[in-house]
Amino acid sequence: MSAQEIVFENVSKFYGEVLGVNRIDLRIPPGLTSIVGPNGAGKSTLMNLMCGLIRPDRGEIRVLGISPQEPERLMRITGYATQFDAAPRWATGFDFVASSLLLFGYSPSLAEKLAWRALEQVGLTEAARRKVSSYSKGMRQRVRLAQALAHDPQVLVLDEPLNGLDPVVRAETIALFRQLAAEGRHVLISSHVLQEVDAISDRVVLMANGAIIAEGDIRGVREEIHEHPSQFLIRCAQPARLAALLFERAPVAEVRLLEEDGALLALTRDRRAFTRTLTLLAAGGVPVETVVPADENVHAVYEYLIGGAA
Amino acid sequence: MTARFRLRQALVIARLELARVFLSRRSLWIYGLALLPSALFLVHSIDVRYRLAKARQGGTVAPAVIEAVETGMSEQQVLALAGKPGEDQQRTIRRWTRREEGGREISESREIRSRRMTYFDGRRRAVLWFEDGILRSKNVHEILNFAEDREVYAGVFQYFYLRLAIFFGCLGIFLNLFRGEMMDKTLHFWLLVPARREVLLAGKFLAGWIAATAVFTGGAMLAFAAMLWPHTGAGAEAYWQGPGAMHALRYAAAAAMGCAGYGSLFLAASLWIRNPIIPAAVLLLWEACSGFLPELLQKLSVLYYLQSLCPVPAPIEPDTPALLRLILSPAAPLSPWAAMAGLACFCVLVLWAAAAGVRRIEINYSTD
Numbered sequence: 236m237s238a239q240e241i242v243f244e245n246v247s248k249f250y251g252e253v254l255g256v257n258r259i260d261l262r263i264p265p266g267l268t269s270i271v272g273p274n275g276a277g278k279s280t281l282m283n284l285m286c287g288l289i290r291p292d293r294g295e296i297r298v299l300g301i302s303p304q305e306p307e308r309l310m311r312i313t314g315y316a317t318q319f320d321a322a323p324r325w326a327t328g329f330d331f332v333a334s335s336l337l338l339f340g341y342s343p344s345l346a347e348k349l350a351w352r353a354l355e356q357v358g359l360t361e362a363a364r365r366k367v368s369s370y371s372k373g374m375r376q377r378v379r380l381a382q383a384l385a386h387d388p389q390v391l392v393l394d395e396p397l398n399g400l401d402p403v404v405r406a407e408t409i410a411l412f413r414q415l416a417a418e419g420r421h422v423l424i425s426s427h428v429l430q431e432v433d434a435i436s437d438r439v440v441l442m443a444n445g446a447i448i449a450e451g452d453i454r455g456v457r458e459e460i461h462e463h464p465s466q467f468l469i470r471c472a473q474p475a476r477l478a479a480l481l482f483e484r485a486p487v488a489e490v491r492l493l494e495e496d497g498a499l500l501a502l503t504r505d506r507r508a509f510t511r512t513l514t515l516l517a518a519g520g521v522p523v524e525t526v527v528p529a530d531e532n533v534h535a536v537y538e539y540l541i542g543g544a545a
Numbered sequence: 546m547t548a549r550f551r552l553r554q555a556l557v558i559a560r561l562e563l564a565r566v567f568l569s570r571r572s573l574w575i576y577g578l579a580l581l582p583s584a585l586f587l588v589h590s591i592d593v594r595y596r597l598a599k600a601r602q603g604g605t606v607a608p609a610v611i612e613a614v615e616t617g618m619s620e621q622q623v624l625a626l627a628g629k630p631g632e633d634q635q636r637t638i639r640r641w642t643r644r645e646e647g648g649r650e651i652s653e654s655r656e657i658r659s660r661r662m663t664y665f666d667g668r669r670r671a672v673l674w675f676e677d678g679i680l681r682s683k684n685v686h687e688i689l690n691f692a693e694d695r696e697v698y699a700g701v702f703q704y705f706y707l708r709l710a711i712f713f714g715c716l717g718i719f720l721n722l723f724r725g726e727m728m729d730k731t732l733h734f735w736l737l738v739p740a741r742r743e744v745l746l747a748g749k750f751l752a753g754w755i756a757a758t759a760v761f762t763g764g765a766m767l768a769f770a771a772m773l774w775p776h777t778g779a780g781a782e783a784y785w786q787g788p789g790a791m792h793a794l795r796y797a798a799a800a801a802m803g804c805a806g807y808g809s810l811f812l813a814a815s816l817w818i819r820n821p822i823i824p825a826a827v828l829l830l831w832e833a834c835s836g837f838l839p840e841l842l843q844k845l846s847v848l849y850y851l852q853s854l855c856p857v858p859a860p861i862e863p864d865t866p867a868l869l870r871l872i873l874s875p876a877a878p879l880s881p882w883a884a885m886a887g888l889a890c891f892c893v894l895v896l897w898a899a900a901a902g903v904r905r906i907e908i909n910y911s912t913d
Contacts, residue, residue, distance in 0.1 A: 288736055290905075311739045319730040
């Protein structure tokens with residue numbers, strides 16, 4: 236198994252009679268990977284399996300070559316922010332982060348330094364001396380994130396990390412994820428909100444009913460769905476003329492003139508031929524302003540694959 | 546990872562966990578349980594000291610004087626012998642008697658002059674009851690009875706403290722170490738640090754043991770001090786200079802070892818069984834019945850080792866049914882060192898079983 240990837244091989248987990256995940260085969264390279272699916276899809280189960288909080292009934296998991304049953308080694312390179320608060324009633328944000336670092340064997344002074352750095356990364360330095368029990372939902376989210384990344388892990392696993400964050404903090408947090416991923420780390424986040432991970436992920440893993448229904452980068456996944464024609468939203472000054480030209484020259488299945496002025500939606504089963512023709516038309520003087528793939532997003536992909544359950 | 550590093554990790558876990566155990570709201574009733582004997586002995590001591598002070602106000606007589614007073618003596622004889630009493634109350638009462646005469650029941654009454662005098666010899670209080678100037682009864686009791694207090698302490702320690710307070714206190718403390726955190730949905734914090742599950746178990750057990758020992762050994766010693774408080778005479782001084790310190794140490798050791806023994810059992814139960822109340826009830830029954838079991842089986846109870854550590858045998862109530870006395874056959878106690886070693890081995894075995902349980906623990910908050 237690769238020492239650079241997170242690998243699931245034929246992994247199944249049942250909670251008694253209830254299915255957690257079933258026959259998962261997955262390889263996750265470095266970068267920002269989002270696990271997306273509705274509640275109960277198996278996202279948290281997958282993360283818990285990865286971090287050794289639960290054991291698979293079948294199959295094998297390796298995180299950069301380490302078994303989740305070796306917490307001494309695994310948790311040195313992994314930080315996991317679960318959905319649940321673990322801070323005791325009396326602990327301040329700083330205490331919570333610093334105390335967990337002591338368990339890594341850091342000296343108190345180094346643990347203190349690393350804790351402040353992590354709290355700064357998540358923008359929580361001002362509230363660090365306040366009790367976690369007095370924090371808002373978003374602040375608790377951030378202190379969990381600080382605890383997960385305080386020891387500078389190679390693999391960061393974050394269960395619904397954007398829940399409860401206000402727009403500004405959400406943007407900062409996403410930027411932090413992107414930065415960590417750009418440094419070559421594995422950043423694995425789960426979400427049931429498709430739009431929020433669409434723009435930020437290098438790759439997505441779509442889950443439903445304990446199984447992976449698609450994985451890869453969104454565009455790649457979309458291209459593999461042949462039953463549904465690709466959709467392009469085109470803005471131009473003469474939509475009716477362009478629609479007629481597309482029908483005449485391009486392999487389109489359908490063209491809809493939208494109520495919005497100067498916009499049309501074209502559906503095609505041959506993306507390459509369609510874009511080539513459109514380029515030629517634009518070069519030939521048809522005033523095309525913008526062309527945007529209308530269904531190259533997680534939401535659309537999800538809808539095609541499981542009928543819009545998310 | 547070296548053994549030294551793991552030991553350090555266990556100590557850090559214990560340190561962090563200690564604050565949780567001590568400050569947990571769930572611990573409040575445990576403090577009450579541990580302090581109950583101290584409170585009882587303190588109330589008793591305050592009462593004794595008050596009665597002593599009150600008795601001393603009336604003056605004291607020599608102990609021989611109290612011995613010399615006998616029923617049948619007249620008031621004058623007693624007053625001549627013992628002097629002015631500490632308390633002296635006189636009143637007239639009417640006493641009714643019935644007798645049969647010629648098949649009829651006749652009631653008669655007559656007035657009696659009664660007098661109640663008390664004398665105090667510094668330790669004992671004698672209450673003398675006179676009727677028509679003649680001493681009818683003499684009731685001598687010790688306000689301060691050191692031997693009796695020590696026996697009461699032994700009884701409270703063995704019947705209440707070991708069997709109930711430490712038992713239920715450890716149930717509360719050690720069950721919460723894992724099961725409580727599972728219910729609070731905070732256990733994952735410990736499973737997401739780079740530590741072996743066995744190290745986590747050791748750290749948590751250590752925290753639970755330190756907390757339980759501090760609370761219950763502290764409670765036992767406070768009660769012991771409260772019991773000793775009013776005893777200031779030569780007897781108490783001799784006791785303290787003689788076996789007293791060793792007795793205190795053995796009570797402390799019994800409390801600490803009780804916390805270890807019951808603690809390890811409840812910790813293991815919480816890791817293996819979802820509802821540990823059932824094994825706790827079974828254990829309570831087993832411990833309660835241990836005195837009636839064959840000698841070999843008695844050695845499989847925590848109480849056997851703890852009783853071996855106790856310096857004073859627990860008194861058996863005089864009104865215990867004869868049949869119970871007959872079948873109650875406590876096994877011969879071990880020496881204190883052998884009892885401690887035996888209980889330590891027992892704890893190691895139970896913790897070994899608990900280690901197998903902690904390795905298989907999974908976080909599944911929705912079902913726990």
